[in-house]
Amino acid sequence: MTRHDLPHANLLDPRLLRLFDALFTTGSVTKAAERLGQSQPTVSIWLARLRQELDDPLFVRSPEGMLPTPRAEALISTARQALEMLRRLAELRTDFDPATAKRRFSICMTDASHITLLPAILAHVRRVAPGIRIEAAQIGMDTPRMLQSGESDLALGYISDLDAGHFQQALFPQDWVCLANAHHPRIKNRITLRDFRREAHVLIRSGTGHQLLADASREQGIAPDIALELPGFLGLPAIIGTTDLIATLPRHIGETLAHYYGLRVLACPLPIPSFTVKQYWHARFHHDPASQWLRGVCAELFQQQDVRGLHRSARPRRRKAT
Incomplete structure (x- = not known):
């Protein structure tokens, strides 16, 4: 032979x-x-x-x-x-054409992002890519596996540690605010640390920054008077708008809810570490044209801009010529 x-x-x-x-x-x-x-x-x-x-x-x-x-x-x-x-x-690698594409994108995010980020993403996609369907998945412990397998295309939020093989891109910083009834009987334009200790709170057990709030309270030796615990943000505006309870939450969701429901946003007197909202994806899809397009949309909409204006307009910024 x-x-x-x-x-x-x-x-x-x-x-x-x-x-x-x-x-x-x-x-x-x-x-x-x-x-x-x-x-x-x-x-x-x-x-x-x-x-x-x-x-x-x-x-x-x-x-x-x-x-x-x-x-x-x-x-x-x-x-x-x-x-x-x-x-x-x-020649098999063709550019992704959003105007004619027919496919689904799955994005892992918190329920707060359903209120703050998802409307802007959906408005943009409906305008430039009418054949694209968006699916919102819950961000959590299973997110790295979902990104690696392709079950989800992207994650938006704050993930404190991520397995090797993932990429991340910073979008915008987040600090903390307190949300109160616009006609709160004791709190007007400012909330002090003394007010923070004595007022009753709504605790929202949702969001990837929730642990930062818990750690800051423990380190400062503050045990807030928790009158109500909620699993998410869905019922929060009605609760704050009809009671004298206050809630501590990231600025973006706080200002968005305040804008839509006439609530009062106050600087948080408790020192809580800020964090950065990022987008995450797996290295397997780093060069995929469809994934690149989706990441480009999120960067165009959210990266380093004043997110307090996002609930007022879903129009993305124009990209600078490079």
Whole structure:
């Protein structure tokens, strides 16, 4: 059994296939070298390798130039078909066209982001990509696995630690505010740390920054008077708007709720570490055109801009020319 009969024989270098085609077409080593953008000595070395790989001279010198042998004539059609397949393979990566695309994107986010970020994303997508469907998934412990598997395309929020193999991009910073009834009987335009200690609170056990609030309260030796615990932000505006309870929450969701429901936003007197809202994705999809488009939309809408204006307008900023 010869080397060429082995089931795992080495595949031909595509450069040798291109040389074969160029020599067959031009009948000249010099012209083939010019066509390939290589020096004549390099082409001569490649031709020697090609002859060895195919176990045939392939081309012989004559007054009319390099003439193909019968084996070369038998192989040229197959070689050109292989080159065409390689060209098609290289062209398979096409740009993502949002105007005509039909697909679903899954984005992991908190319920606060359903109120603050999702409306702007959806308004933009409906305007420029009407065939795209958005699915909001819950951000949590399972998010890294979902990003890796492709079950979710993107995560928006704050994830304190992330497995290797993920990318992240900062969007905007978040600090903390207190939300109160606009007609609160004791709190007007300012809330002091003393007020914070004595007033009754609504605790929202939701959001990726929730642990920062709990840690800050413990470190400061403050145990807020919790009158109500909620699993999310859905009922919070009605509670704050009809009682004297206060809530401590990230600025973006606080100012958005205050805008829509006529609530009062106050600077939080408790020192709580700020955090940065980011977008996260897995390295598997870093070069995927559809994923790149979605990340570009989120960056265009949210990156480093004054997010307090997002609930007033879903129009994205224009990209600066680069």
